[in-house]
């Protein structure tokens with residue numbers, strides 16, 4: 246061979262090599278700082294440079310673990326989220342990231358409109374980015390205290406003198422909870438039990454597929470016993486070899502004649518990137534305002550949170566549970582966090598209880614989780630459980646009750662059998678009939694799918710009919726004070742009801758829908774000038790208040806009166822209120838928004854992670870505009886605080 250020809254031949258072949266492996270010749274580089282994060286939720290700065298002819302569709306893939314195949318990213322952001330990118334081919338972004346117990350890495354891809362696959366869409370019908378042109382990969386990023394417990398959250402047990410704490414670690418080695426009345430002397434200690442679930446326990450896709458499954462870690466649970474009443478305790482979880490959590494505090498239950506609680510449904514979690522499933526940026530505000538209220542309440546007053554179904558909206562994408570528990574920890578490590586099961590924790594095609602009338606109701610809303618993460622990541626009072634009919638562990642945390650101050654709180658499952666003859670019906674009947682109204686003059690019932698709503702929620706009409714037929718009589722006979730529901734993502738308060746009719750008689754339950762804490766798809770209740778053909782849902786007389794803002798409710802009760810206040814996330818103020826006397830009489834007084842709160846205050850200091858997340862989420866919405874695929878619903882819901890259009894198959 247003529248050696249003079251060799252260099253020329255190589256020059257000719259070079260473009261061919263780059264077609265097969267664009268990264269090998271790419272000048273694109275990507276760097277991350279720092280390369281080790283101290284704590285879950287800390288912010289990482291990612292920089293990229295050297296992309297020729299920058300395009301709006303160029304994107305950054307987020308991977309964990311770092312050796313995942315290109316198409317198994319957990320999320321993405323468009324490089325053009327940095328405005329400088331379009332002209333320079335360089336840019337950067339900051340992402341607060343939870344510890345997934347495996348390292349992260351980041352990859353830059355080029356993607357063009359001609360490569361959009363209309364069959365590969367996410368929940369918002371956006372096309373999922375293509376991975377054909379991989380330009381660069383970052384070095385891995387890990388967490389300094391990778392064995393330290395995280396995702397700490399409290400809950401009541403069946404005993405007044407106990408408090409349960411749960412947390413997650415990356416290994417199954419023994420951990421302890423040490424606690425005491427002084428921050429400097431945590432003299433009591435108890436070992437945690439440890440559990441986990443496997444990919445094979447998941448019942449359907451995406452939960453049991455490589456796209457949705459990631460290692461969920463080891464789930465620890467421990468009960469602090471022998472607590473004195475109304476005392477502030479300090480605690481931390483961990484071990485000498487694996488590291489200790491920060492020291493948290495809580496106030497034990499007391500014999501007070503008051504109770505303070507925060508109640509909502511359908512909150513979900515925020516991610517600083519786009520992923521396969523819609524996430525709930527609004528959940529940041531809900532947690533922010535509740536933190537403000539907790540700070541105003543002060544550390545000496547016990548309270549708790551009640552999240553009545555549709556909890557993380559992970560729907561089979563495992564890492565969204567990590568985001569959720571990281572996000573609620575600033576609240577849930579200090580006050581008990583109580584839950585009941587929603588359709589997005591459970592719904593799956595082969596679920597054991599699916600009567601004929603419910604064929605259209607129970608579907609695939611759980612993303613294949615079939616209640617497993619919900620059952621293991623929480624531990625509620627009582628011992629309710631139902632077999633899953635598969636190798637998956639039994640579904641737990643279905644129905645239970647507890648007393649706090651003058652209120653008896655009851656939780657039920659609208660996802661499993663509640664008809665007469667079922668274990669749940671027996672529980673509810675026995676529980677409601679045995680309430681000592683001298684001790685707890687108020688009874689608050691909670692479940693996910695509402696018995697009453699005036700939204701266009703036609704899919705669940707058969708279940709509402711069954712609840713009316715079988716549960717409403719129980720509620721009325723036993724003088725339930727308040728029935729709280731989620732599932733419909735708006736606030737709606739009714740008059741005291743019996744069979745759709747307002748009652749002037751004392752003691753009929755006031756129904757309130759409180760599913761407005763984060764998720765935004767929702768039927769329209771008001772006419773829209775630009776959608777005149779869409780149906781309109783007039784407000785009947787029994788519906789006394791319908792709110793269009795995201796938010797949550799605060800419950801405050803003394804022995805004489807229970808007050809439920811609706812706080813809007815847009816301004817943190819009370820926009821509706823109902824007051825019910827111990828006799829069951831509904832009264833009303835002007836809204837002042839301070840019931841039970843000792844002082845007004847702000848909790849911004851403990852909230853940096855959320856605010857960082859919020860700024861990144863705004864970038865996420867901007868990226869949606871670039872693509873032109875993000876649904877009208879999401880933009881209206883998150884950007885303009887307005888009613889969102891009809892999407893009635895995802896409540």
Ligand SMILES: [Fe+2]
Pocket residue numbers: 511554555587588589693731732733896
């Ligand atoms: Fe729901």
